[in-house]
Structure formats: structure tokens, C-alpha cells
Amino acid sequence: MKTKVAIVGASGYSGQELVRLLLRHPHVAISCFTSRQYAGKPVTDIFPKFRGLVDATFVEPNVADISAQAAFLALPHGVAAEYAVPLLEKGIKVFDLSADFRLKSAAVYKDYYEHEHPAPALLARAVYGLPERHRDAIKKADLIACPGCYPTSIILGVLPVLKQAKNIIVSSMSGVSGAGRKVSDEYIFPECNESARAYGIPKHRHLSEIEEQLGQTISFTPHLIPINRGIVSTIYIDAAVPDPLPLYRDFYRNEPFVRVTDALPDTKNVAMTNFCDISARFDKRTNRLVVVTAIDNLTKGAAGQAVQCLNLVFGYDETEGLV
Secondary structure: OOEEEEEEOOOOHHHHHHHHHHOOOOOEEEEEEEOOOOOOOEHHHHOHHHOOOOOOEOEOOOHHHOOOOEEEEOOOOOOHHHHHHHHHHOOOEEEEOOOOOOOOOHHHHHHHHOOOOOOHHHOOOOEEOOHHHHHHHHHHOOEEEOOOHHHHHHHHHHHHHHHHOEEEEEEEEEOHHHHOOOOOHHHOHHHHOOOOEEOOOOOOOOHHHHHHHHOOOOEEEEEEOOOOOOEEEEEEEEOOOOOHHHHHHHHOOOOOOEEEOOOOOOHHHOOOOOOEEEEEEEEOOOOEEEEEEEEOOOHHHHHHHHHHHHHHHOOOOOOOOOO
């Protein structure tokens, strides 16, 4: 029998990506598509790309009505936690794509997200859902906090040299879908097209989970660029690694979704996939390592990584439903 899953918040970009991936998963059946905005409307009215593949309507996100073994929470931070508690009480495994359970400290959460954490008692229970770092813990967890897109691209770039890394500086560029499926002046086409801009300086919200996972303070500058999806992060590290590519290849040799490349990565080669492409160069002038990573912010940076975690939890091959 297939694993029944619910997608809570199925009408956003991450929710849509979950639908795309789970429809082709051989061991999963989507039992519930929730959306307050579109409740009562056929899923294919909102996402015509799924015509002939989905025969379901959006429903209100009522936990009492959800019958599933797993639930993906593709909801805003602060809202997801309200659903996690009753879903866990029903014995449903929760994969949260929001930021609500990524941090271990409720105080740090309040500092970065500017409100009290709605379920602080669950923070110790949650496992950070980066398989390349916490695979064994994810397999045993019932509450998985799926990492943010920027953190995924940065943490994977640093992990192979983390023990010797100092003075980490990161410049990242993200497509517009990273802001979510919402109407806002700063994200409409005339404002984004033919433009690039930095934002979130000096305290982007994702900085909190990056620093917690790396165990050190870093400098991080995100930029919005006029593409739909994808992230490129350039990471500068004080680390004397004259020949970094063999080290990175050895570190990730058994990782199905990390590709260490000779060429510098770009977003077009990871778009619509769960891969993180990584390359690195040593700058002997500055005695600094320069690492470049590329991911699809909606796949490896969100829904794909969540499906990867689901595969681990339910004992499926880690690559099922993913490329």
C-alpha cells in the first residue's frame, strides 16, 4: 500500500512543487490538498499543468479531517507550528517547510522572526532536515524541519571544510519564487525584471539557522535576481586548501544529490532537480577558499528536500520521486 500524504498549504509555490514531485513518487498517494484561499475549487483550476493527473479539490486545512501517515506543511512561519502539534498527536509524521522548527532556541526564533514561538516545547523534538548532515536522525524523527533554501546552498558548500573554516563571507543570488506566491509591489514583473538588488542586510532571517548549523558567525548578503527559480551562493572561507576539489568529491562521494563539478555551477543545470552542484577554487593570493554552489530553491531548497526526508523516514530509496 502507498503512503498517504497530506499537503497543507498546497496552493503556494512549495506546495505546487510538492504536488509535482509526489505525483510521480511510486510509493506515495496524495490524500489531501488544503488551501484556505481556494477551498472548494478543483486543484487543476489553479494549476492547469496537473490536468489529467489530479482529480481532487482543495479543502480547508482542518486537522480533524486529515487522514494520512505524513503531512507536509507548506505554510508561513508562525502558522505551521499551529498544525504540527495536533498532527503529531494524531500520529502523523510532519515535514515542515516553514522556519518554525529549524532553530533550537525559542529566544533566537523571537529575535529573528519578531514574535514568540508558538510551540517551543517541540523545538528539541524537531530534527533539521538536511540529509547530508543529519541522515540518521531524520530516519528516526516524526518532526522534520526542512531547511531554508539559502541555508541549504551555503551549509553544503561549507561542510567539507567546516573544521578549519574561519571568517566565512557569503553572497547569494535567488530567483523571485523564493519570496513565495504572493502579490507584492517589490516582486511584480516591472519591479524585478532587468534589475538586481541586495536585501535583508545585515540580518536576514535565514542567517539564524545557517549560524546554528555551522556553529559560527558569518557575513551573509542575499540578492534578488530576475529569474523564476534557482540560487547561486559564492562562499569565501579563510581555509588553506590548495586542491579543494578532491576533498569535496571525497566528502560527498556517497551523496546522491550533491555533484562536485570542475566547472563553476549555474542555475540552469539544477533547475527542476534536487541536485546541489558545487565547485571550489583556492585563491593563493588571499589564502582563501572560494566555493560556489547552485540549487533550485523550490526543489533541493524546499519541496525536493522534504521528499528526500520522507523517503528516509519511510524507508524508501532516498532518490524515489526525485532527480
